[in-house]
Amino acid sequence: MIRIKAGVPRRAGRPRTDTRAPGHRGLPSWLRGTSRPRRRRLRRALALGLPTAWGAVAVTYKLACPLAQQNGLGARAVSSAVFFAVGTGLICYVRHGLLRELRKARQVADAAQSVLLRPLPPRVDGLNLAAAQLSADHGATIGGDLYDVVATEHGVRVVMGDARGHGLTAIATAAAVLGSFREAAHDEAELDGVLRRLERALARHLRERARAEHPSAGPEPENPVAEEFVTVLLLDIDRDGEVRALNCGHPWPYLLSGTRVEPLANAEPHPPLGLFPLPHDLPPVRCGHLMPGETLVLHTDGAEDARDARGRFFSLHTALSEAVRDNLVAGPRVVLGSIFTALLRHTGGTPADDIALLVLSNDRQGRRPSGARGSDTCGSAAGARPATTNPQPTTHL
CATH class of the missing domain: 1.10.287 (Helix Hairpins)
Structure with a gap:
């Protein structure tokens, strides 16, 4: 089931379609009194x-x-x-x-589920947004994938993550990480502080699960807590469009600039949260500037790991290149629809893993920062340009 998470809010002052008293909605007339x-x-x-x-x-x-x-x-x-x-x-x-x-x-x-993975507004601080998720579990609208966009005094902060597995266990883990991000994004001035708060929240959640699933309280748990982890990508976008990132085992997003499609960075990510402690030094990766008209496409590994009936992987890079070539990059929702159409066509409508996509484009009006290149990507904290702009899909944790 695909659920679009961005839309236009109801206009203030719009009359309600149901004018009955709240306690009497849906009741027959002979029961209302x-x-x-x-x-x-x-x-x-x-x-x-x-x-x-x-x-x-x-x-x-x-x-x-x-x-x-x-x-x-x-x-x-x-x-x-x-x-x-x-x-x-x-x-x-x-x-x-x-x-x-x-x-x-x-x-x-x-x-x-809407409270956990709340619908995103169509616009946040000059950035146009669209997001959607496809759950592998029948009847569920969310899975272990998580994302959110928050406007703070430190800039617009974005999280995209993927908890191991899917189902209720993955949903609970995603809820713990998302709840921590929504608080830390406002409280922490630096991006590494946000990531450390997420690590502590995940550790608390896993300790509570370990106590609940201890063999002395019942049979051996099917999913040992020691095997749980979450991949997390954090982005910080300033008012001038500068992008900083911290990546823990998550696929790098794609940058759409004109007719070009390239990864935002090719730096080696840190291990996923939950497997190893974070290093003492966590410098954010500087990824250049997201200029007006450019688009970022964040995704979970389910998008690039999706296979067709013959076992071939889905090429997200190729799908985005076709969207750029066909002039479909007119807005985040158009990009989102194009990718999901190609995904469902490739998998025959039955993907085997949860898939989440978040598309954001810079619609801010302003001058280009001096020395900034809208298509700059980075390979390290120093901001080196990647050696290739046409990577092959890889399998991530």
């Missing part, structure tokens, strides 16, 4: 009343109808039809109730 305890009792009575009525009809027919006492073929056929109708009615009633409860459960799940 009653109190909640009375409505609850009435609903319970109705829930029991219909099956009781169907059963009474069947018993009455069997005991009181003369036709039910006959042994002829016609009488037996009529009796069978009556009991078949009663049984079908009961099954349909139970099915309707189960579907109603399932819809409510899905609404609650969607609300909880």
Whole structure:
């Protein structure tokens, strides 16, 4: 299931489509004037009343109808039809109730997932945004992938990450990391301080899971905590477009500048969080400037690890190059739609791993910083230009 996480918020002052009182929404007219305890009792009575009525009809027919006492073929056929109708009615009633409860459960799940991976605004401090996620689990809208964009007094800070595996365990890990980022992005003046806060939050989460999954409290856990890790990419974008990055085992994003598609950096990333402690010295990688009109495409490894029926990997670089060649780079949402269309076509609509994409473009108006090149990429903290601009897809942790 693909979920687009950016959209235009509802205009202030727009009239509500449902003008009923909050406590009466979705109620029939004959229940709106009653109190909640009375409505609850009435609903319970109705829930029991219909099956009781169907059963009474069947018993009455069997005991009181003369036709039910006959042994002829016609009488037996009529009796069978009556009991078949009663049984079908009961099954349909139970099915309707189960579907109603399932819809409510899905609404609650969607609300909880939207709180965790909240929809991004279409614009943050002069940057246009669009993001989407495809979960490998049927019925889920999120998985172990995480991302967020926050405007702070220190600049616009971006996180993209991928927790090991997918499912509820990966979602809980992603929630711990995202919650820490949303606080640390505002509190920490330097990017390395944000990353260290994320490392401490992940360590606390894993300790709590270890206590809950200890063998003394039950069977051996299927996913040992010692094997858990999260890849994290942090970006800091200043007002003048300068980009600084810290990368822990995550794929580098792609920079779209004119007709060129190249990785933002080719520096060796640090190990993923959770496997090894962070080094004492964490200088951010300086990645030049994101100039007006340029676009960054952040992604998780599920995009480049997606395979078709013949086992061939999906080439995200090629898909982006085709989008640039076809003049599709008109906005983040257009880029996002183009990539996901190519991904689903490549995988036949059934990817085996969670996939998340975050596209942001610089729409700020201003002069070009002196000495800055909009297409600059970096290979180290010194800001060296990468040796190649057409890398082959690789498999990441």
